[in-house]
Amino acid sequence: MSQAVSEVNTGAGTRSAPASPWASLAVLSSGLLMTIIDGNIVTVAMPAIQSDLGFSAAGLAWVVNAYLIAFGGLLLLVGRLGDLVGRKRMFVSGLALFTAASVLCGVATDQGVLVAARALQGVGGAMTSAVVLGMLVALFPEPREQAKAIAVFSAVGAAGGALGTFLGGALTEALNWHWIFLINLPIGVVALIAAVRVLDDDRENHRGGEFGADYPGAALITGALMLTVYTIVTTAEHSTSATLSLAAGSLLLYVAFAARQARAARPLLRLRLFRSRLLTGANAVQMLMIAGMYGFQYIGALYLQRVLGYGELLTGVAFLPAPVTIGVLMLGLSAKVIGRFGAHRALLAGLALITAGLALLGRLPSDGSYALDVLPGMLLLSAGFAAAMPAVTGLAMGGASEEDAGLASGLFNTTQVVGGSLGLAVLTTLAAGRAESLTDGGTSALAATADGYRLAFWVASGIAAAGLALAATVLRPASGRAS
Template sequence: MSGLKPATVSSRWTALVILCAGTLMTILDGNIVTVAMPAVQSDLGFSPAGVAWVVNAYLIPFGGLLLLAGRLGDLVGRKRMFTAGLAVFTLASLFCGIATTPGALIAARALQGVGGAMTTAVVLGMLVALFPEGRERAKAIAVFSATGAAGGALGTFLGGALTSALSWHWIFLINLPIGLVSVVAAWRVLSADEGAGLGKGADYLGAVLVTAALMLGVYTLVQTAEHGWASTRTLVLGALSVALLAAFTVRQTRTAEPLLRLRIFRSRTLTGANLVQIAAIAGMYAFQYIGALYLQQVLGYESLTTGLAFLPAPLVIGALMLGLSTRVAARFGPRNALLAGLVSILAGLALFSRAPVGGSYLTDVLPAILLLSIGFGIGMPAMTGLAMSDTRPEDAGLASGLFNTTQVVGGAFGLAALTSLAAGRTADLAATGTGPLDALNSGYRLAFGVGALVVTVGLVLAAVLLRGNKRSKGMGTEAVSPERSAART
């Protein structure tokens, strides 16, 4: 597969801008609804439990379809998959913005998840093909990572600002001009890649198994907040998800055209980076989701004030990823940059776990936000570079889909586990006569503390699994020729 290789340096960076614009939309929509949830619930008449589906309906198809979309991108061409995904996502955003019933919004959010998976699954593979040289690729990954990470934090700010100034409908309608321009620009600027062709064959049974396993797994995780971790429903669905995943793994060892070529896991760097990402993103959801709830429900912030409170996060993350993070990784190596970033994230969550009921923004919130932002800004580009550094050209789409899958699954796990734990602690304390605000805050503090423990697991995994890997020296993003890759395999 030839990949996407515009002839000039300027065209490559123009293509990167288009990839970042498409990614920004999908990342924003993962977080932009957080602050707007009370308004959505009131306007459309969602039940307290049902309103969670505004998030869940997006996460389930997004996480479940990433691997399949990545593989199909390799077969039909990544440009086609990326552009089609942008079109689906933009159309779904329109449906979200004009929704007038809970069912209509949930269905539109699910369609957004499908478009998001199609777009996101192939982006890293396209980026690797666009920038084959190590130094230039490192800069491109830093820009791309800054867009994704800052976009996630920026979503909270935009959600509050748009909801307060206009209405919650505009958190979705804002995607229309971005999406339309991105679709046209992608079709005109990105170089065509033919792909291997559907005639090459694909493991469609494997696609059904892994998609069903991931979608059922994500569904089970996000429902634990309502049904509990030890309930019969959770245990049965969880066991079925594991069984489907095991069947998929066996299938990949026996079929001639596997969906997931298991040889990619021979790279300790790729495997380790994906495992670390699951833990890091799961812990970070304590910041992105529980943090917004703490500001609104404990400190009494309005939607706009909550958005402004989180504004330092995208500013710090963007500034670091576009400058310092690349130099830190070049000077100390991506593994060490990742470790430093995880330590900073851990410190930020530890500070949040001490947040009091009558907390002050300057002393109890801002320092934690800055630590978390610094950690994410330094660590995420290093983790992305490590995950893609040993990828064969023909596996780039698959590795990209896998990396994005672990990101979404980690987020879904974090959202489900942390909200479930927080709700359980709050209910237990309320039953013993603790005041509502104290009980609520205690639940959030538990979620922050558990988030810190999960990030600690990621820190240990990074220290152990990435230890002594010579390819982690420098930026860890140097190009790997097909011949060298084949020789190693």
């Protein structure tokens, strides 16, 4: 977009857009990259962390869970706060907290310190991630330019996932696990300085005083989301009855929150937001899509390590074709495809490719080959994600008004976390159960493990197919409208 300083009219008034929206996009993408990398970089280093700090198997899970619970639980709240007090202020504060918490993780020599610092990282990551899409759609109000910006942003996020896996293995093997966190210090400092200098100060468009009346609502929704994520990520640690009790507690908190918002004078969340078919439908579709994709990222890595015998670094290298493919397609084709055929058709095509890719991975043998058995499915998934992610993002954010953009951004990120956590819990439980059942029946451990992964991929394919069916019906453009 070749704009200097332009006036953007919104429901909140008229404001000056930044002179260089693409520079602002680069800053926002750097913040996203840091949080995405961190979410994946830890997984590969978990054995080293366990050995060094003496974690039990159950305790080690909290290195991941502490981050996910804080991150997923706060996204909706801080997204709304960004609408009220200023998105730049929220983004910059989140960057500062995330960077400081990363250093604390890096110097941790005690289990409790590391878990607490990971929770702080989750808070900072939520503050940074929740408002970025709201800022992006404000920077690029013109549809074609917005599609390009979303494609760039989505490509950065996809690249961060695989880059985190690669860096986790490389840094842990070459140095030690502390450096997977300390690497965030230079990245965070540069991003923080750039954010302060480049991003538009949008405080005049927000009304911070409106939040003060609804602290009970904030407590209810934060508690509900944290309990939801906790229930999902600790499913394997609890009995079925305990899991159902936790789920029921989450549901009660959601009901109490909805009742509170319906009668609050200044609600934290305007329930009318969910009347938007685009926003609600796109978030539901994204949840199903991410549930399947997370299965590939996690179970695919386990297949390479436990079945094909790959080490941490080689596993990271094996995943590199995914972000390369996604980046090339998103940056070169996604915006053009969406501009020509519409977001709905691009989303359907992408979900069809994801469904096919996961089904192809459902035939992985115990004596498989990376080039013949893993790579083809990975490339199909990557192409599908490159088409689907920018499309579903545009549909979701297009269903929100300017004044609710931060909340919509937080909601979109929340469904990613919940969808990914739920998909991972379901798929890993199914894979482990299938492998255990076959092993008890006399099947070799290697063959049983591979069969468990195949089952997980077939279920993931079914989840993606459900997302495709939902997108085809709920998100279908109204008659006479462009798709």
